[in-house]
Amino acid sequence: MGQTTETAAQAAPIDEPAATVPWRSRTVQIVLTSTALAPLGVPLISPALPVFRDVFGVTDAQASLLVSTYFLVGIVLSPFIGILADRTGRKRVLVAGLLAFGALGGAMAIAPTFEALLALRIAQGTAAAAIFITTVTMVGDAFEGAQRNAVLGANVAVLSATAALFPVLGGALAGVAWNAPFLAYLAAIPIAAFAQGGLEEPDRPAGERGIAYLASAGRSIVTPALLALFAVAFLTEFLLFGVIFTAIPFVLATAFAPVLIGVVILASETASMVVAAASGRLARYLSNEWVIAFGFACYAVGFAAAWAAVGVLAMIGAVVVIGVGVGLLMPVVDAAVSDRVTTEYLAGAMSLRNSTTFLGRTAGPIAFAGLAITAGFGYEPLLLASSVVAVVATGVAVVAGPARLARWHAHPTAR
Incomplete structure (x- = not known):
């Protein structure tokens, strides 16, 4: 942000080599290091949900609250975190979020009851929201065009790489002691020190504050294109967290x-990592709408394959296809939102996008566990129903894709 590396990158044409990731940029290093923590929130503990269920004597639906409550408060507070990031600076919010994330997570290892554990998860989710919002906002601030897609793709690739490892680590640690996985959260504290010492905070112009700012930011995103992107973000996370992080572990x-459940999730995250790393290259040839269509098509195929899977190898093949869909969908949504919002309101817009993302992550586990157990449908039929939903989403994106693609070919720099 404001550094020479990023300024040069912004000035370069998107068809030049600068459309790759500037790995030596301190902003990129801090963003990617902070992003590496995100899988500690859910993928680390998802394979251990049955262990927590047994230790505390709760139901499947109650155990799934360890996933959904992590995002609950962030749904409401994300816009206000966006205000802080725009008005007081990205660095302050990021560092505070990292410190709180680590301290609250470590405290979970000594939670005496399931209710105390849930309370800590809710508070930690607020800190996680600060990390999510500030990292993607810093990328939107510092980069443009296909290079922005490339950096956001690298961000998702790092997310997927660490998320691929943490389920295995979480499953192994849960086999040692039910609370051992939570000690990994303490890694956020040294990363906060790295961000404090290495990130430069540029001066920000004076402007609207508080609720007036939030209202203006809200008006800036009430357009059909942006609302559609928020819907894509919600559905992407709703299906991902409902299927990969709730239904499949219990199946x-x-x-x-x-x-072994962790190994299955690892396969999905590995596929996400590989595909997301190519996001910058895809952005030079495909419109955002076509990438979204291909992503939902992968969801449709993968969910149907998971429903039909017999044995762990077939399930691994299914989740790999789902992982490809994740790698296509996640970077392009943030890139498309950044394209359509000015820097003045970028953190606010990203915070509202984060609210829809957190809503999807919260609703997915609750809906899947509730329908499977409380309503008695079971998890397998929900996998097939998810495939049908993804087919519909693919059709909507295909209808939108050709018009956007035609405009992109006519004005290739107007992305």
Whole structure:
């Protein structure tokens, strides 16, 4: 942000080599290091949900609250975190979020009751929202065009890489002690020190504050294109967290150990990482709408394959296809939002996008566990229903894609 590396990158044409990721940029290094923590929130503990269920004597639906409550407060507070990031600076909010994330997470290891554990998860989710919002906002501030897609793709690739490892780590640690996975959260504290010492905070112009700012930011995103992108963000996360991080672990838990469940999630995250890393290159040839269409098509195929899977190898093949869809969808949504919002309101817009993302992550586990257990549908039929929903989403994106693609070919720099 404001550094020479980023300024030069912004000035370069998007068809030049600068459309790659500037790995030596301190902003990129801090963003990617902070992003590496994000999987500690859910993928680390997702394979251990059956363990927490048994230790505390709760139901599947109650155990799934360890996923959904992590995002609950962030749905409401994300816009206000966006205000802080725009008015007081990205650095202050990021560092505070990292410190709180680490301290609250470590405290979970000594939670005496399930209710205390849930309370800490809710508070930690607010800190996680600060990390999510500030990292993607810093990328939107510092980069443009296909290079922005490339950096956001690298961001998702790092997210997927660490998320691929943490489920295995979480499953293994849960096999040692039910609370051992929570000690990993303490890694956020040294990363906060790195951000404090290494990130420069540029001066920001005076402007609207408080609720007036939020109202203006809200008006700036009430357009059909941006609202559609928020809907894509919600559906992407709703299906991902409902299927990959809730339904599939409980389906596999009847026959496999937590560490093997972690291996299945690892396969999905690895596919996400590989595809997301190519996001910058895809952005030079495909419109955002076509990438979204291909992403939902992968969801449709992967969910149907998971429903039909017999054995762990077939399930791994299914989640790999789903992971490809994640790698296509996640970077392009943030890139498209950044394209359509001015810097003045970028953190606010990203915070509202974060609210829709957190809503999807919260609603997915609750809906899937509730329908499967409380309503008695079971998890397998929900996998097939998810495939049908993804087919519909693919059709909507295909209808929108050709018009956007035609405009892009006519004005290739107007992305």
